[in-house]
Amino acid sequence: MRKIWVYFAMAALVECYGEWSLDVNNASLHLLDVKKVCKKARQAKGHLWQICRKEQKILEEVNKGSLLATRECQYQFRHRKWNCTTQRKSLKRILLTDTRETAFVNAIVSAGITSSVTQGCTNGNLIHCTCDSKKKVISQAEDWEWGGCADNVQFGYRKSKQFLDSPHRKKDFRTLVLLHNYEAGRLAIKKYMRLECKCHGLSGSCSLRTCWHKMPPFREVGTRLRDHYDGSFKVIPGNDGKSIISEAKPHTKENLVYSENSPDFCIPSKKTGSLGTQGRSCNATSRGIDGCELLCCSRGHVTKVSKVETNCRCRFSWCCEVVCDTCVARSVRNFCK
Ligand SMILES: *[C@@H]1O[C@H](CO)[C@@H](O)[C@H](O)[C@H]1NC(C)=O
Ligand SMILES: *[C@@H]1O[C@H](CO)[C@@H](O)[C@H](O)[C@H]1NC(C)=O
Numbered sequence: 001m002r003k004i005w006v007y008f009a010m011a012a013l014v015e016c017y018g019e020w021s022l023d024v025n026n027a028s029l030h031l032l033d034v035k036k037v038c039k040k041a042r043q044a045k046g047h048l049w050q051i052c053r054k055e056q057k058i059l060e061e062v063n064k065g066s067l068l069a070t071r072e073c074q075y076q077f078r079h080r081k082w083n084c085t086t087q088r089k090s091l092k093r094i095l096l097t098d099t100r101e102t103a104f105v106n107a108i109v110s111a112g113i114t115s116s117v118t119q120g121c122t123n124g125n126l127i128h129c130t131c132d133s134k135k136k137v138i139s140q141a142e143d144w145e146w147g148g149c150a151d152n153v154q155f156g157y158r159k160s161k162q163f164l165d166s167p168h169r170k171k172d173f174r175t176l177v178l179l180h181n182y183e184a185g186r187l188a189i190k191k192y193m194r195l196e197c198k199c200h201g202l203s204g205s206c207s208l209r210t211c212w213h214k215m216p217p218f219r220e221v222g223t224r225l226r227d228h229y230d231g232s233f234k235v236i237p238g239n240d241g242k243s244i245i246s247e248a249k250p251h252t253k254e255n256l257v258y259s260e261n262s263p264d265f266c267i268p269s270k271k272t273g274s275l276g277t278q279g280r281s282c283n284a285t286s287r288g289i290d291g292c293e294l295l296c297c298s299r300g301h302v303t304k305v306s307k308v309e310t311n312c313r314c315r316f317s318w319c320c321e322v323v324c325d326t327c328v329a330r331s332v333r334n335f336c337k
């Protein structure tokens, strides 16, 4: 019973958070401080100002997108030395530099906004947009029709661009890198739209199918961007002063680019924003990136054994209760020294 209540409370919290997102926006939990961006927009006017001042519902979706991006970033980097912390001072340093981590943060935020705004259209939360009704050209041979509510990714794409890109008028090298990664984030969704179909016809005979375009799940977007992070391209300014070029092999629009090398993130540093890995939980038997050896930077680890009580051997009792025993399990966890 207790457990069930905890879930209810959590669900209610998430509900409320969605409803009043801007009032309760706790910037210390977000990669993007939406309120701060809007404050700065006052001088800027233009598209961003428009969204901040006139398009409250879209702003709420932007805020949701920032949270979606933050959660996904922390999931993708949960076993890495840099774990996508939103600790203000650290994040500020990361965003002031131009490393692979900076690239990932900017790309995932841009993707998060694209995704949330698009989802807002599909869910009917926004008066500014509806389902995408454009029928894409298909070959005659297909045995299905366009129908249903297609995700309006064009709209989400445009709003993400207006919110993030439009304030950057001056196109210096750093800005070009930033805009490239914003675009890469949006493309990680836009280029991977999929077809979802539903069968109609007598008793599921599927004599008629209708299909629509749907965004890929955000987990997939996060994984794709993390792969791009792992294979990101170091760039330098082009001779024309208007382009960025890779030092090694050429990059595409979908790749992530950066210009500065990352710190090693092993020890805390005010200068780089590294929090160090002391106290991080690691896997003593893994030789990979989550293993204690690599994650703790060869400093060693401590093992903590604790007891966890769980409900077990649950059974129905006549009538109608569930009765459980309490079992004690040993939990062994390792933490970096
Ligand atoms: C925001 O969240 C942090 C971390 O959970 C917490 O310490 C802080 O008090 C919160 N701030 C507000 C204004 O709710
Ligand atoms: C990331 O690592 C820091 C420093 O070790 C730790 O304090 C923090 O709780 C971690 N954050 C997340 C989201 O895992």
Ligand SMILES: *[C@@H]1O[C@H](CO)[C@@H](O)[C@H](O)[C@H]1NC(C)=O
Residues within 6 Å of the ligand: 283, 284, 285, 286, 287
């Ligand atoms: C630790 O790593 C081993 C080897 O890679 C893996 O089999 C195991 O599932 C991991 N344990 C946890 C708790 O992730």
